[in-house]
């Protein structure tokens with residue numbers, strides 16, 4: 001079969017978009033898993049995940065996210081911005097609702113985060129602090145800036161689902177530079193008693209008032225340039241820690257660029273919702289010939305790069321990396 005894919009990224013977190021919205025493509029669950037494993041392999045095409053854009057009966061379209069290891073995730077913030085841009089292109093809607101595994105989410109085109117860079121704002125919700133929603137198996141209902149001695153003797157962790165699972169800790173430069181994040185992340189993403197489904201692990205460092213740096217080891221992938229749901233969850237955690245303020249824009253720096261987050265608190269219902277604002281950049285269009293029974297043997301028939309987008313994004317990335325060299 002022939003698949004036309006669109007490689008895109010949000011803060012360098014990259015995905016292959018496969019369109020089931022305007023094409024006749026359709027896949028079994030096993031085929032989706034196999035495609036993710038084959039196409040995300042960095043030795044060949046390479047991506048952090050696959051985004052299937054599909055028809056929806058309850059929203060303008062639907063997004064399903066598969067990690068590089070073939071597992072399905074309930075949400076993907078950076079991916080949702082890429083899907084928002086793609087759906088905006090094909091449906092002509094600047095504002096729409098996207099169905100995801102656990103929620104229908106509002107996405108909209110917004111002012112460029114940096115000169116000439118297509119930018120989208122997406123809703124990250126629902127947010128839950130109940131450990132059962134990750135799940136995290138401990139004898140308490142929540143873990144908010146508290147020790148988790150089963151994992152580390154002194155760090156303080158917050159666990160939340162947005163709705164995919166996140167474990168977040170605020171760290172200093174020395175810890176950030178050590179191997180600790182990788183060691184802990186590998187531990188909680190292999191068969192273990194604390195996080196039976198694995199968890200995305202973020203180390204967060206305050207940069208200056210209103211700015212933080214977030215690095216994430218993603219479940220089903222490993223270290224990525226950025227993780228949108230992790231940056232959103234981390235923004236909320238830093239508001240609770242008194243480093244940032246609710247309802248105010250937070251600049252979130254990462255290894256692949258920069259986004260903005262705003263944490264909203266609905267005081268009546270005691271719920272939180274986060275706006276994630278950032279780039280949705282196209283890298284290339286690709287035409288693939290794939291045997292569904294042997295997807296790892298796919299052929300690349302054609303590849304068209306979006307060169308201008310790449311050079312515009314490189315300017316943002318240069319500024320971010322220069323800033324991080326002194327701020328971190």
Ligand SMILES: N[C@@H](CCC[C@H](N)C(=O)O)C(=O)O
Nearest residue numbers: 073076077078164227228229
């Ligand atoms: N990169 C994503 C999150 C993708 C899913 C995650 N690895 C999981 O398994 O929960 C983002 O931008 O949020």
